[in-house]
Amino acid sequence: MDIEFIRYCRSKSSAFGNAARKRDPEKAWKETIAFLDGYTNYGLSIQPTIELWNTSQPSMERLLSQVKAEYGETDFESGTPYRWLLPKKFDPKLLQLVFMNKDHPTQGVGPIRIHLPFWFEWKSIPIPVLEKYSDVFEYFNRGKHGSFSIIIDSRLFIQSEFVIPYGLGTIEASEFINDLRSKLPFKLSDSSLVCFRSKLLKNGKVTYKSYGTYKKFNVTNAPKATLGGSL
DSSP, X not given: OOOEEEEEEOOGGGTTSEEOSOSSHHHHHHHHHHHHHHHEEEEESSOOEEEEOOTTSHHHHHHHHHHHHHHOSOSBOSSSSEEEEOOSSOOHHHHHHHHHTTTSOOOTTOSEEEEEEEEEEESSSOHHHHXXXXXXXXXXXXXXXXXXXXXXSSSEEEEEEEXXXXXXXXXXXXXXXXXXXXXXXXXXXXXXXXXXXXXXXXXSOEEEEEEXXXXXXXXXXXXXXXXXXXX
């Protein structure tokens, strides 16, 4: 059975992601976690990391001591940055280290950076739809519906990619995308919404081919729906 769907994936030129709408990292985090809590089931996909930069300044030396007191000696001590690989669980103390030090003297990336790699699954999409697209989820996301790889330093940046299991031009796709525009913690890029359809190969296997972007087809917006509802 042929199927069509839309996949959000940013290009290499955009560092595969989007800056958060809010410039302040603490406010941006609150918007990000509100989206994940409200519209997805999620968890860490791999271990989070901490990186510490520019430790030669006195304020940074104090921060280095603070991080070591909380998480032990760094796993990678040679060169810059210092780096810790943490247990695969979410620790709110990580965030406080960044938020308390966001106003320290910074270089390009800020004095301290944390990386939180999350997978997620949509809460509101009906089970029959999810089952229909199970092979697509497995192909792109190892069975999950998408991912938010969140990087926080002096700002918050999200490397995101996800599958919208509805075909181009359907009312369901238009409603879902319209609601994402207002709910996501970053600005949705129509040129990064790539349209796909399945293709049966001669060997009997199925692959997925892109055939344009949501922006290219200039899809007319439909009335808004609610991600937490019954799309």
